[in-house]
Amino acid sequence: MIATMEYVDILDRSEQLGRMILDSDVMEAYNRSQQELDEDQHAQRLIQAFIDIKSHYEDVQRFGRYHPDYNAIMKEVRRVKREMDMNDKVASFKIAERNLQKLLDEISNYVAHSVSEQVKAPQDGAALSDSGCGCGSGGGCGCAS
Template sequence: MLATMERLQIISEAQKLAEMVLQSEAADEYRKSFFKLNNDLQTQKKIKEFVKMKDLYSEVQRFGRYHPDYKTINIRTREAKREMDLDENVAAFRKAENALQDILDQISVIVGKSVSPHIKVPTGNPFFDAGSSCSGGCGSGGGCSCSA
């Protein structure tokens, strides 16, 4: 691929955009919450407990309800998840992560739609997918009667 002036300009603008995202308030909040999440001992203890229970749960799922500890492991896994989810550092991190993801989704939609209104941008957010009757991944070339 030859480096043309147009391509170099696009790369330069993309780097500027990336730098703006990195300097944004959402990215700063993400970094702060990530630091707190990784450095709080109680939060890490809850996360490790959940991971341990999740591993036990996947072992139990191989046998289903016929496993002798099925009910106990199932309940303990849900309790560990609830404990982890209710931790203030985990909640703050998820909120910051979603805010940053929303910014990246908006950028993807703007870039995609500036190229063509028919480009499907996988955002994972139904708000951005509202303009199409297709979820964006049918792969049938319009065979599902979407607006592809």
């Protein structure tokens, strides 16, 4: 591809938009809440406990209801996740993360629609989330496919 002044201008404006996002209040709140979360030892222990039980959950999911520990692991995952989600630092971080994702989605939508109304833009963090597993069950597995 041959670089033209038009491409250079687009890249310059893209970098400027990126800097504006990085300098925004939303990004500042996100960074602050992430730092507070990283520094909170209790929150880190809750997160680690969730990561640990999640690995057991993934093992159980391979066999589904036929796994002997299915009910116990399912209850434990919900309990540990609820405990983690109820932590103030975790909750604050999730709110800041959602706000940043909303800003990025709005910008993506604006850019896409400035090109054409037919251009599809990711919404609700769809391009970045792990929730759309594509399992084909229509969300029956708990995913948001």
